[in-house]
Amino acid sequence: MLGIDGCLAEVMSIPGALDAMLVDHTSGMAVAFSTAVGVDADRSAAALTEALRATTDGLARTCPGDVVRIDDMLVTTDKGHHLLRLLETVFEGPLVIYVRLDLERSNLALARHRLSTISSRLAT
C-alpha cells in the first residue's frame, strides 16, 4: 500500500527512469513530481492531459462501438521513451503516472510491468 510520495519514489527506481510525475487527469494538475532541472511540471502536466484527451477522442472514432478505456500510452522519441499509465482510484480520476525513460538504459517491458505493479499498490 503506497502513498503518493512513495509511489513517485518507486517509479523513479525503475531502471532508466529520468523523471516521473503524477497528474490529475480531470484538472491537468501536477500532483507530485520528481525534481528534474528545467522541467515546468505545471505546463507539461496540462499538455500531457490534453494529449491523453485527444488520444481518447481519436480512439473513440477509430474503434466504433467500443467504450475507450486506456491502460497505458507509450511515446518514443529519438531521446527516450515516455510512458503514461492511467489509474482508476476510489476518488475522481483517473490519476496518471508519467515516467520518462532513457532510450539506452531502460527496458520497456520491465518498465511497463513495474508500473502496473506500482499502480496496483497505489489503488485498490
Add this chain to the structure above:
Amino acid sequence: MTKLDTLLAGLARERSTGALQVGRSGTIFLSEGRVTYMECAQTPSVERLLAARGLMSEAALRRVQGDGGCEKLLTEGALTPGELQYAVLGGVLDAAFFLLPVSGARPKFRPGEQHWLGGQWFFDVPGLVRECARRRAQLAEIWPSADVDSLPVRPLPRLPGHGVTLSRVQWEVIVRADHKATPLELAKQLGRPAYPVLVAVRRLAASGLLAAPDLPQRGAPAEHPPHDPKARAQPLGPPVTGDPTDLALLMRLKKALEELS
C-alpha cells in the same frame, strides 16, 4: 488578491494552526501555516465523495471519525494511503476554487481546531491560490462565458450532427440533466467534485450541445387556478378599484359627503 487570500497569506506567515471559518460559506483548516483541509458549502465534502463511490456509508464514516480517525479508515476501508491523499487533495482544491473568491463574509479564526481528514496533504497558500487561478484560466479557455456555470444545464434535444464523443463526466451530466439542475447541483447529485462538472459543462457548451440560455424571466408568474396552493393569494376584503371613471364609487362618495354636511 482578494481579502480572503490576504488574510490566509497572513496566517501562513505567522505559521498559525487552527480553523478559519468564512461565514456560512466554508471553513479552512491550517496547521503551522499550511492548509490541511477545506470545506465549502457549494461543493461536496470528501466524506460525501467517498460515500458516493460506495466505499463506506456516511454514517460509517462518521463513526470512524469519532473513533480511530484516518488510521482506522485506512485499515477498515478499502482504500490505500495514496487514494486517501488524492481524495483529500482533490476535495480541498475543489473547495478552494469556490471558497477563496468569497467576499463579504467576516472570517473568524479559531486557534487549535483541526479537521479529522486534515494531515493527509499539506498545501502552501501561494500554491493553492496559483492553482485556483490556473483552473479559472482553464475554464475560460474551454468556453469564455461563465453563464453556463450557474444556469440550469439544458442539453439540446437533437444532435446538430451525426456523431459526437463524450467523456465520462460529460456522459453523466447529460444523463442526469433534467433542464432544472445547475452544474453545482448536478455535482452534488452525481457525487463528483464540482470543478470537473464545470469543465464538462463548458466543453458541452463549446461543442454547441447546450440550448442557448434563456434571458431571466421577468414578472409573468405562471397562472394557477385559485384553488391551487401555489396560486397568488386573493386580496382581503371587497375588490378595490382606483379607476377614476368608476361612476358607482363616485356616486356613493358624493352621497356620503352630502349626508355628512
